Amino acid sequence: MTGPARSFREATARRRLEGVLDPGSFREILGPAHRLTSPHLAALDLPVSFDDGAVVGSGLLGGRPVLAAAQEGGFMGGGVGEVHGAKLAGLLGLAERQPWAGVLLLLDSGGVRLQEANAGLLAVSEVMRAVLSARAASVPVVALVGGGWGCFGGMGIVARCCDAIAMSEEGRLGVTGPDVLETTKGVEELDASDRAAVWRTYGGKHRYLLGEADRLIEDDLSAFREAAMELLSARRDLGLEELEREHRHLGRRLEEFGGCADARDVWRAAGVEDPDRLPGLEPADFRAAVRAARRGDR
Amino acid sequence: MTAAELLAALFPSGHSVREEGGLLFGTGPAAGGEVAVVGTSGGLEVGVESALALSAFVLEVARRHPGRPLLSLLDSRGQRMSRRDEILGLAGYLAHLSRAVEVTRRRGHRVIAVVYGEASSGSALALGFLADEVHAVAGARISVMNLPAMARVTKIPLDRLEEASRGSPVLAPGLESYVRLGGVESIWQPPFSKALAEALARPPGPDRRSERGQERGGRLLALSVRERVREGEP
Numbered sequence: 001m002t003g004p005a006r007s008f009r010e011a012t013a014r015r016r017l018e019g020v021l022d023p024g025s026f027r028e029i030l031g032p033a034h035r036l037t038s039p040h041l042a043a044l045d046l047p048v049s050f051d052d053g054a055v056v057g058s059g060l061l062g063g064r065p066v067l068a069a070a071q072e073g074g075f076m077g078g079g080v081g082e083v084h085g086a087k088l089a090g091l092l093g094l095a096e097r098q099p100w101a102g103v104l105l106l107l108d109s110g111g112v113r114l115q116e117a118n119a120g121l122l123a124v125s126e127v128m129r130a131v132l133s134a135r136a137a138s139v140p141v142v143a144l145v146g147g148g149w150g151c152f153g154g155m156g157i158v159a160r161c162c163d164a165i166a167m168s169e170e171g172r173l174g175v176t177g178p179d180v181l182e183t184t185k186g187v188e189e190l191d192a193s194d195r196a197a198v199w200r201t202y203g204g205k206h207r208y209l210l211g212e213a214d215r216l217i218e219d220d221l222s223a224f225r226e227a228a229m230e231l232l233s234a235r236r237d238l239g240l241e242e243l244e245r246e247h248r249h250l251g252r253r254l255e256e257f258g259g260c261a262d263a264r265d266v267w268r269a270a271g272v273e274d275p276d277r278l279p280g281l282e283p284a285d286f287r288a289a290v291r292a293a294r295r296g297d298r
Numbered sequence: 299m300t301a302a303e304l305l306a307a308l309f310p311s312g313h314s315v316r317e318e319g320g321l322l323f324g325t326g327p328a329a330g331g332e333v334a335v336v337g338t339s340g341g342l343e344v345g346v347e348s349a350l351a352l353s354a355f356v357l358e359v360a361r362r363h364p365g366r367p368l369l370s371l372l373d374s375r376g377q378r379m380s381r382r383d384e385i386l387g388l389a390g391y392l393a394h395l396s397r398a399v400e401v402t403r404r405r406g407h408r409v410i411a412v413v414y415g416e417a418s419s420g421s422a423l424a425l426g427f428l429a430d431e432v433h434a435v436a437g438a439r440i441s442v443m444n445l446p447a448m449a450r451v452t453k454i455p456l457d458r459l460e461e462a463s464r465g466s467p468v469l470a471p472g473l474e475s476y477v478r479l480g481g482v483e484s485i486w487q488p489p490f491s492k493a494l495a496e497a498l499a500r501p502p503g504p505d506r507r508s509e510r511g512q513e514r515g516g517r518l519l520a521l522s523v524r525e526r527v528r529e530g531e532p
Binding site (some may be wrong): 010023028029031032033036039040043044056058070082083085086087089090091093094097104112114115116117119120121122123124125126128132133136146153154156157158159160161173174175176179180181183184189190200201202206207216223238239240243244246250251253254257258260261262263266 | 346350353360361377381382386387388390391392393397400404405417419427440441442443448450468471475476508511516517523524525526531
């Protein structure tokens, strides 16, 4: 790799798209000039954004035409509202209309935007269906997770509905996020301010070891770009046989790790030597250390 | 309404659906033959084990009973919220259930969902909202979060949220909101067996929820934004 690392996590949604796609190739669809803002936020006297926190468009990846969407964590924590969700679902609909090489979803979201909760939940559901519909039309959909808000709530399920997920170590993926878990179940369940515990529960390393993420990469735009290129070529069949295989895999996971109360217990049960050293390893060393133990190789 | 009451109303001549630990599995007779029934009861919060058990049943229907309709009955407060479920990868289990329902539909099974209790968040997304048609019975409750909890998380004063939610289907928890937004096709009136037969008789089609939301005045932007992006409008 040449040049200094450019952090994916620290970049805005548009910078992420520029850094992942071929330079200068991104063409935004229904961009901020249209000023499509959320009427529901305005009704609550809250600030709006001209893109409603979702940047969608087309571009090239290694010379191949792709569609790409990026959630802007800096606006409402990437929360999915009516307009935001409709942009994502629309892009996935466009994917079925031309022979695109795939769709990249740069996810950075706490899930449903509570200020428009009901419309947000339906929008997430429509995005889920649109992901699965694009996949059924043989268009690969790849999720990139490495933003500051992670990928939570319904968007965590959306990510796992994709063909593949690339995550950085700092990326986090789950359904019930740390704050909601602490608020609803108490600090004994999870202390959301305990960064090490949050990381062990939701972080990229644990997700990769478990097989919930397909690639564990550095927090670097070029690394995400390379992973996206690789994963677009690894389309996974969305058929009954594949689901039955996945079913056995998820069943074995419960048998092996169902008794674990902490991710460290999972790592130990998976046969990782000296699991306490995992948090300190660089991604490449980590991948080597868990190669034998990793459950997700498919 | 309890699961037993709903099942008795759906299948007046009897059924073989068993209720076990908050999960529903079985079959019931309908006009065109047997219908597979899967679901939750008692507000079950769906965790990794129950998501896997529901998926197993759905995949079995797809494998062993080609074309048999799938009726999904939902009373669930959402996903189970625990550190253990998150450590084990609940997102993956709920996505697996979602894919199982979707693939079953694509293999030619009609999929109908009925919300008869609560429906919320993760379990609604994975089990209910992927159906060809989502219906509900009177008294069912659908929400993301109640308003007091929403006030805490969003830091918007409760009275402000209550005021804003009046007449706003986007914000007000409840069944009527979801009907207006297009997420629920209809509220079934008795006899439910007839409503089920009619739903099963309709042909499958694409996701029309944003069209419904537009027609009913609940979501005025979802359809047009989606269409404009699908057209690639610069």
